[in-house]
Amino acid sequence: MRSVEEPADRAGPDGTLARMTRSVQDLPKAHLHLHFTGSMRVETVRELAASHGIRLPDALVTDWPPRLAKATDERGWFRFQRLYDAARSCVRSEDDMRRIVREAAADDASEGSRWLEIQVDPTSYAPFVGGITPALEIVLDEARTVSAQGEIGVAVVVAASRMRHPLEARTLARLAAHHAGDGAGDVVGFGLSNDERRGLVADFAPAFAIARRAGLALVPHGGELLGAQSVMETLEHLDPDRIGHGVRSVEDPQVLDAVAEAGVTLEVCPGSNVALGVYAAAKDVPLRRILRAGIPVALGADDPLLFGTRLTAQYAAARELGLDDSELAGLARGSIEGSRMPQHLRAAALADVETWLTAG
Template structure:
């Protein structure tokens, strides 16, 4: 059956591209701003979501980063950080997600909780708690910033390696984010080597603000398991073939691509070309706080691009297989994707830590 009768909210899926601050509900950031006496930009208090300029130019990226920094400044301690993790899991559960990999740079919150180690441990502890209480397992991706020195990335990689694990409430991956026009990819290779030795998924950003060459450099220097975005690999067929050959999953975020001006319209996002090239895909929401769309809307966007229910099921399977969720829970979720497609009820979902390593 290829109709559009099945709800994407009921489709089991994994969410692999969601940033910590960017995951916040707009009501939450407004409430935290009042609590801490912080004045937010009008773009976060008036008409929402904010209208963003083209981030493919420097001024557009500066506007995006200014809003992101304003929201991050409202996170002032442990209670705020725990709330963000809890609400992200709740929102994902409401959209049919079985597994969330929440990406965080602990240096951003370290000044309020006594350092990068306590900051990460707070996130991990709350991830364990919400995973035990609900149907969504939450793993954590530690992300370095391209805006800072590569030596700092090595420090974060060692911290991530120390907390590496395979279940909910563990560090499951290591990433590299922020403006990809800054820094040289090769300079971050030593940090990724540390993460690789620890068995972490390697999940750097690349190929959204820059073109296909940025994707190729990411493949060559970091040997990633997944690439955040990577959509502009389609600009060079050889690069797209290289991504497919490497088996790297692309974390495609259509809402982000359009909001940041990478593509003018949702119909321009090259999702179908990527899938037809044999590249695994996991849809992600990136920063719902600023882009105004969550995970289910990315699947709705794919449906608008012509993906039928079988195609949506394929995208969901790509997200589950590209994740670091425990094998038993992945198998159960994949079976429930088949049940969704066949119109059968899914199996009862148990708390996400049941039957998984502690």
């Protein structure tokens, strides 16, 4: 893939090649699909492993980024999950958790992100800090600290796991509701992640009802490992504001139309789609078809630790698909408008997108 800073060529109306020189790194944007553990720098996970006496798999040490098997089959997903669990096992203290938030915010800010909604399942870290409530409060407190510095606003999405009982999802939804707010350092959303082939979407509807009553954005995963039917089930049972991935809605025109009619934003993560073998190459990610259907899109990096690409690379991938700078600006607007960014920050970011576009 071309460097994110290298201009691309695009045929203009007269058939000549027009240079696109605007930096996608400088494009103001929001980041709505980033997992807590998966946000880590590879150097950080190595340092945490060394400090806690943990031996990491070679794929996180000498063979990074990992060459992941096709996760649409069970063996491929198991390999991905094994590496993810190995990285998560290195997070064993409050200081570790704060470092992850701080570095994720710094990395996003350096790539033009004005707002980050980082997704965390506090049950993963609860044993080391005294429970799920302290685990979440540590993340929220560091998000407030980072946001106060003014470079980027950081809010939190609490995510339940499809690998656990739906009653646990209700517990997490109540915890998320207790910390719900509409600004940096607040819980702004409730999600559902992990292997889409596990659990029934309908069983998690009561948890999402709790989150809905608290005014949280509903942001479950769907439509990456499974096809269009999983997207339709997510729409029908969870009534989401956004869907993590959702790219395979293109496999059924009726589902694609239903997503558009519902006004749901899709969090499209090209790097994830390719790394997990959902699509063979970035050119196969159906971003254009989704945009043509009138569906808002927010590009996301998902798990940079395992996929090897951060947020700017997703915009570079979109440029490789032939999107011009005006269309890239549209993607940035989609991320900002699909976020829970406070209104004054939203207005400023949208204005800066226009400045980016007109100043090129």
